Amino acid sequence: MRRSARATRVRIVVTLNKIEVVAPLAVTEQHLHKFVSDKQQWILASQSKLLSKAPIQTAAPIRYSANSxxxxxxxxxxxxxxxxxxxxxxxxxxxxxxxxxxxxxxxxxxxxxxxxxxxxxxxxxxxxxxxxxxxxxxxxxxxxxxxxxxxxxxxxxxxxxxxxxxxxxxxxxxxxxxxxxxxxxxxxxxxxxxxxxxxxxxxxxxxxxxxxxxxxxxxxxxxxxxxxx
The missing domain is CATH 3.30.2010.10 (Metalloproteases ("zincins"), catalytic domain)
Structure with missing residues (x-):
């Protein structure tokens, strides 16, 4: 959850690692909870889409050296x-x-x-x-x-x-x-x-x-x- 003085509306940003809700300062917690609840299916669908397209990060290094x-x-x-x-x-x-x-x-x-x-x-x-x-x-x-x-x-x-x-x-x-x-x-x-x-x-x-x-x-x-x- 992130409050922003520059935000004009509540929005949700979905990435592979987190779900961020950006909201104006004056929006109530009750409204935010309802907003997220109403968007639950969209959030899950967005996560699923990102997850299916995420590049695999499981290749072990050829050499185990610094910065591998x-x-x-x-x-x-x-x-x-x-x-x-x-x-x-x-x-x-x-x-x-x-x-x-x-x-x-x-x-x-x-x-x-x-x-x-x-x-x-x-x-x-x-x-x-x-x-x-x-x-x-x-x-x-x-x-x-x-x-x-x-x-x-x-x-x-x-x-x-x-x-x-x-x-x-x-x-x-x-x-x-x-x-x-x-x-x-x-x-x-x-x-x-x-x-x-x-x-x-x-x-x-x-x-x-x-x-x-x-x-x-x-x-x-x-x-x-x-x-x-």
């Missing part, structure tokens, strides 16, 4: 490197990947060490996010998995075994967060509905009313994401 771009949650962030006397690669994230790597390694060794450390870091983030989304969605309809496994899969984003073991592809941490959430919900719903019947998709929609946007993103960008690293 690393895909993470639908965006790309630069590597900021510094050498250290420590024996292990240390990674921090602050609007970019801040990486300390051993000064005893040559360029090729540094490349491999940084790559392996980043993959391990991304897997950990994927695990944390998946567990968060599971906890967020299990309670409503008691869709409780027996176990949650995070791993790279060659042709699947997720699966639900006969004993309700959930598998999620860690590469989804490089997609927008909403896409990862959709895949988690998709597999959770298979605990109750074992096929892709209308009842299954209704259950998905009860958790994520706008799931079709995320499904469309995967259809368009999934192949590139699957081969990104």
């Amino acid at each position: 771009l690393i895909p993470y949650q639908g965006q790309s962030y630069p590597l900021v490197l510094s050498k250290t006397q420590q024996k292990q690669v240390k990674i921090q994230f602050d609007n970019g990947f801040i990486v300390q790597h051993p000064d005893s390694l040559d360029d090729e060794q540094s490349h491999n060490a940084i790559k392996n450390a980043l993959i391990a870091w991304l897997k950990q983030q994927a695990k944390a996010q998946v567990h968060y989304y599971v906890s967020r969605h299990t309670a409503t309809y008691q869709l409780k998995p027996r176990s949650i496994i995070i791993r790279k899969q060659k042709s699947r984003w997720g699966s639900c075994g006969i004993h309700n073991d959930i598998n999620i592809n860690w590469l989804l941490i490089m997609a927008p967060p909403e896409v990862l959430e959709y895949v988690v919900v998709h597999e959770l719903c298979h605990i109750k509905e074992r096929n892709h019947s209308p009842a299954f998709w209704r259950l998905v929609a009860q958790h994520l009313p706008n799931y079709e946007q995320q499904r469309a993103w995967l259809k368009q960008h999934g192949l590139a994401l699957m081969h990104s690293i």
